[in-house]
Amino acid sequence: MSISVPDSIYCCRERLRQCLENNTHTIVLAIDGIHLDIARQCWPEAKTEQLETVFPTTSSTGWLSSLTGQTIHQHRVPGVVFRPTSNAPLINVWEYDGDEIPIPEHNIFTDAIMLGYQTVAINGDFLPVTGRWTQALFAHCQKTCPERFFTAPALDIPQKVHHVTTCIDSFLNTSEPTFIWCFIDTDLHIHRYGYDQDLCDFLTQLGKQAEQWQTQGYQVIAYSDHGLVPTRHDIDIANTIEKIADNFNLQTGGAGRTRWLYTSSEQENEIIDTLRQALPTEIQVISQRQIFTQFDPRIGRVLIIAGGENFICPAEYIYEHGSRLPEEMQVPFTYWRPYGR
Numbered sequence: 001m002s003i004s005v006p007d008s009i010y011c012c013r014e015r016l017r018q019c020l021e022n023n024t025h026t027i028v029l030a031i032d033g034i035h036l037d038i039a040r041q042c043w044p045e046a047k048t049e050q051l052e053t054v055f056p057t058t059s060s061t062g063w064l065s066s067l068t069g070q071t072i073h074q075h076r077v078p079g080v081v082f083r084p085t086s087n088a089p090l091i092n093v094w095e096y097d098g099d100e101i102p103i104p105e106h107n108i109f110t111d112a113i114m115l116g117y118q119t120v121a122i123n124g125d126f127l128p129v130t131g132r133w134t135q136a137l138f139a140h141c142q143k144t145c146p147e148r149f150f151t152a153p154a155l156d157i158p159q160k161v162h163h164v165t166t167c168i169d170s171f172l173n174t175s176e177p178t179f180i181w182c183f184i185d186t187d188l189h190i191h192r193y194g195y196d197q198d199l200c201d202f203l204t205q206l207g208k209q210a211e212q213w214q215t216q217g218y219q220v221i222a223y224s225d226h227g228l229v230p231t232r233h234d235i236d237i238a239n240t241i242e243k244i245a246d247n248f249n250l251q252t253g254g255a256g257r258t259r260w261l262y263t264s265s266e267q268e269n270e271i272i273d274t275l276r277q278a279l280p281t282e283i284q285v286i287s288q289r290q291i292f293t294q295f296d297p298r299i300g301r302v303l304i305i306a307g308g309e310n311f312i313c314p315a316e317y318i319y320e321h322g323s324r325l326p327e328e329m330q331v332p333f334t335y336w337r338p339y340g341r
């Protein structure tokens with residue numbers, strides 16, 4: 001994977017910091033699962049630049065990298081299910097509450113405070129996630145506020161946009177500038193329905209609201225953590241991977257369209273050969289060393305990466321993420337002027 005600093009999500013923190021130099025209320029719409037093309041389609045009036053997100057393309061890695069500017073090796077969250085140390089039990093990052101996920105010393109919130117901003121994270125739709133990862137993500141933020149937006153079941157699309165608007169507006173009454181990072185989970189919807197009309201309507205209406213905030217003199221930015229691609233659960237693929245893991249007594253980790261096996265360096269080539277012979281050729285079976293310049297013990301030595309639609313996912317999903325297709329890797333960094341102008 002190429003890690004091109006000027007174009008990667010790692011530079012998101014620096015870009016946001018530059019936005020803060022405008023010394024006005026700054027609203028960041030952090031929208032989970034939006035790929036570059038859908039942003040350009042729904043927000044034609046705004047300026048959308050392309051960022052390459054982090055691999056594996058999961059929310060846990062993408063959001064943490066965007067706010068800290070750190071690689072997965074630095075913030076130490078390489079996915080959803082992983083082994084924090086050799087031979088330790090697997091952890092699931094959404095449920096984990098121990099200290100193996102470090103709290104970052106600096107992030108966009110410390111940058112904003114240094115520049116004289118008040119900081120607010122609207123923990124929209126993250127509501128069920130209260131563990132260590134969320135503490136790491138929102139480290140140093142002065143105020144966090146839970147809300148449900150896109151995942152609120154009883155609201156129609158205009159009501160969802162209105163709810164986002166009133167919640168953000170409630171933090172704009174201060175004389176000092178406020179930095180608001182507002183999370184909106186469209187990811188779960190896309191998993192189930194794809195990039196459908198409801199989603200496009202929501203994004204379009206939210207873009208109109210962003211224009212209004214911009215005309216009031218506020219800086220508005222929207223960006224995302226990854227896109228999703230069509231995926232269907234293939235029982236044969238699932239059984240094959242499980243059987244090989246069982247036969248060799250290996251733990252599996254990863255998430256979505258990238259899974260990995262924890263094995264030894266001596267056994268690595270044998271596992272790769274066995275998987276390649278058993279799985280369809282569109283699935284990439286590859287050594288961790290071929291993807292990352294630095295070996296990361298939290299990631300298994302052998303990676304299994306989806307290439308087409310057939311892989312492993314919950315039965316009700318029609319879209320999934322985690323692998324390296326352009327629609328997953330290319331994410332928007334959109335601003336309603338004047339940042340960069």
Ligand SMILES: [Zn+2]
Pocket residue numbers: 032033058059060187225226
């Ligand atoms: Zn996500």
